[in-house]
Amino acid sequence: MHRWSRLFIPTLREAPSDAEVASHKFLLRSGYIRQLGAGIYNYLFLGQRSLNRIMAIIREEMDTIGQEFFLPALNPREIWEQSGRWSVMGENMFRLQDRKGADLCLAMTHEEIVTEIARRELRSYKQLPQIWYQIQTKFRDEPRPKSGLLRVRQFTMKDSYSFDLDAAGLDRSFDLHDQVYRRIFTRCGLRFVAVDADSGAMGGSQSQEFMVYTEAGEDLIASCPVCGYAANVEKASSRLDPVTEMEPTGDGLPELVSTPGLGAIADVARFFQISPASDIKCVAYMALHRSSTGTSDSWHAVAAFLRGDHQVNETKLMGLIGAAELRPMVAEELDQFLRAPAGFLGPVGLTPAAAPMIDGLTVVVDHSLTARRNMVAGANKLDYHLRNVTAGRDFQWTLAGDIRSVLEGEGCPCDGCSGRLVVGKAVEIGHIFKLGYKYTQSMSATVLDPNGKEVTPIMGSYGIGVERILTAAIEQSHDEAGFWLTPAIAPFHVVVTITNTSDAALLAAGESLAAELDRAGFDVLLDDRDERAGVKFKDAELIGIPYRITVGKKIADQQVELFTRSTSTSSVVALGDAVATLRPLVFTEYNNA
Numbered sequence: 336m337h338r339w340s341r342l343f344i345p346t347l348r349e350a351p352s353d354a355e356v357a358s359h360k361f362l363l364r365s366g367y368i369r370q371l372g373a374g375i376y377n378y379l380f381l382g383q384r385s386l387n388r389i390m391a392i393i394r395e396e397m398d399t400i401g402q403e404f405f406l407p408a409l410n411p412r413e414i415w416e417q418s419g420r421w422s423v424m425g426e427n428m429f430r431l432q433d434r435k436g437a438d439l440c441l442a443m444t445h446e447e448i449v450t451e452i453a454r455r456e457l458r459s460y461k462q463l464p465q466i467w468y469q470i471q472t473k474f475r476d477e478p479r480p481k482s483g484l485l486r487v488r489q490f491t492m493k494d495s496y497s498f499d500l501d502a503a504g505l506d507r508s509f510d511l512h513d514q515v516y517r518r519i520f521t522r523c524g525l526r527f528v529a530v531d532a533d534s535g536a537m538g539g540s541q542s543q544e545f546m547v548y549t550e551a552g553e554d555l556i557a558s559c560p561v562c563g564y565a566a567n568v569e570k571a572s573s574r575l576d577p578v579t580e581m582e583p584t585g586d587g588l589p590e591l592v593s594t595p596g597l598g599a600i601a602d603v604a605r606f607f608q609i610s611p612a613s614d615i616k617c618v619a620y621m622a623l624h625r626s627s628t629g630t631s632d633s634w635h636a637v638a639a640f641l642r643g644d645h646q647v648n649e650t651k652l653m654g655l656i657g658a659a660e661l662r663p664m665v666a667e668e669l670d671q672f673l674r675a676p677a678g679f680l681g682p683v684g685l686t687p688a689a690a691p692m693i694d695g696l697t698v699v700v701d702h703s704l705t706a707r708r709n710m711v712a713g714a715n716k717l718d719y720h721l722r723n724v725t726a727g728r729d730f731q732w733t734l735a736g737d738i739r740s741v742l743e744g745e746g747c748p749c750d751g752c753s754g755r756l757v758v759g760k761a762v763e764i765g766h767i768f769k770l771g772y773k774y775t776q777s778m779s780a781t782v783l784d785p786n787g788k789e790v791t792p793i794m795g796s797y798g799i800g801v802e803r804i805l806t807a808a809i810e811q812s813h814d815e816a817g818f819w820l821t822p823a824i825a826p827f828h829v830v831v832t833i834t835n836t837s838d839a840a841l842l843a844a845g846e847s848l849a850a851e852l853d854r855a856g857f858d859v860l861l862d863d864r865d866e867r868a869g870v871k872f873k874d875a876e877l878i879g880i881p882y883r884i885t886v887g888k889k890i891a892d893q894q895v896e897l898f899t900r901s902t903s904t905s906s907v908v909a910l911g912d913a914v915a916t917l918r919p920l921v922f923t924e925y926n927n928a
């Protein structure tokens with residue numbers, strides 16, 4: 336049992352004005368955290384207590400499939416050079432030098448380190464599969480830290496890594512993580528969805544994110560209410576409704592039309608009296624090709640074409656052409672590579688490079704354009720457009736693919752599903768990847784297979800953001816007065832509030848009830864502070880504790896009040912029944928600790 340009168344729980348009436356999202360406000364107001372610097376936080380008593388409970392759940396579940404390690408955050412440069420990620424990580428990675436001038440970094444993830452252990456220690460297929468995990472502090476030089484614990488520079492992660500002999504083994508390790516992650520998030524009280532995701536800088540094939548829908552989220556998830564399809568918009572696809580093609584004019588060949596000052600899609604569509612879906616949009620980029628050694632990085636010109644009513648999805652585009660970074664072309668580059676000004680760019684007359692990311696211009700066309708006819712496009716000439724532009728006949732491309740972001744209301748991509756996609760904001764709480772051979776190959780880890788032949792093990796990599804679980808839980812479960820956590824991750828199961836501590840009978844009854852609850856296995860916070868009852872109620876509602884038992888005047892009738900924070904409802908309970916009433920509420924199937 337803890338006595339509030341002796342604890343440091345610095346609650347605040349108001350959140351600092353820079354706190355925008357609910358979790359940030361309430362973590363500060365409830366005294367869970369305090370900021371030390373940009374994206375750097377102190378975790379105080381209640382915050383650390385809740386995080387410890389989250390970590391205990393993660394540990395308990397991960398122990399059913401893996402073995403816990405603890406790997407150093409401080410890593411030598413050489414190990415990151417071997418995978419090529421010393422350069423790939425760019426400015427996101429904290430780097431430092433020791434007194435001898437040797438380069439080190441603060442690790443953001445540990446693929447290199449576990450692969451190094453595997454290559455030294457694993458010799459035979461008999462030692463596979465392996466699943467190694469850790470719960471550890473990670474560092475990331477976030478360019479714009481914000482939103483409290485949602486975008487920070489130091490955080491806690493559960494990361495795990497699997498080594499298997501073959502792809503079927505990796506499938507099993509991936510599925511084991513999928514199941515364990517679902518149990519962890521369920522025990523933490525989260526309403527989550529598992530979605531297809533882009534694997535980004537991690538490399539690899541199959542990738543699944545666990546997301547919690549919240550307005551505070553920075554990811555967009557497209558989902559189908561009919562069949563349950565869900566994917567990050569970085570990855571989501573959709574089925575487009577058929578477009579009615581324009582009738583050709585004149586001889587049906589591209590025709591130059593004067594369009595003075597009409598550079599914007601909307602203006603062009605109005606001028607030609609067409610839907611923006613029949614106007615070709617061009618977005619011109621310089622794309623960075625990163626060599627594995629990082630010594631011969633090079634920038635290449637890319638022109639992306641898509642429907643006027645669509646937006647380029649840069650993650651998809653980078654994946655399609657194999658770029659590490661994109662930036663918009665500046666005017667001189669537009670002149671050099673397309674010989675045209677912004678607003679009047681088009682695909683006709685361009686010479687597409689034979690392959691992406693080589694000298695010349697990589698022309699990428701969204702697959703929604705490749706069968707289209709009689710469209711309007713910029714003429715690569717100031718103040719002119721072309722009409723009657725037909726794909727394949729009038730322009731060619733280096734490659735075609737899905738390079739656009741899906742939009743709400745578009746058709747679900749699943750076979751036979753007639754649902755329409757809904758797009759919502761969400762925050763990522765976990766991510767599982769099939770990494771493949773990227774690290775084991777580049778770092779030369781091998782084992783002997785049953786035939787005595789050297790083979791490269793295949794890897795998976797799996798992460799959970801520990802603080803993300805807490806923030807997502809708060810985002811999901813809060814009101815004006817504060818938030819409530821599920822008992823399994825709350826800093827306390829119950830707060831026993833003595834309305835008036837100067838009343839000796841109340842004080843004695845409260846103390847005795849708190850001790851009884853404590854003996855029964857509850858985590859109890861006894862509010863024995865010399866404060867007005869109203870102040871105590873306000874504080875108790877603020878700090879995330881799911882239940883409150885109020886010891887007040889009704890004690891004369893041997894009664895107390897049980898307040899359920901999630902529903903803000905109270906019921907009167909006989910003092911002698913308090914433990915029995917609370918037990919099934921707190922100790923549910925998943926929380927029997």
Ligand SMILES: [Zn+2]
Pocket residue numbers: 559560561562563564747748749752753754
């Ligand atoms: Zn569907």
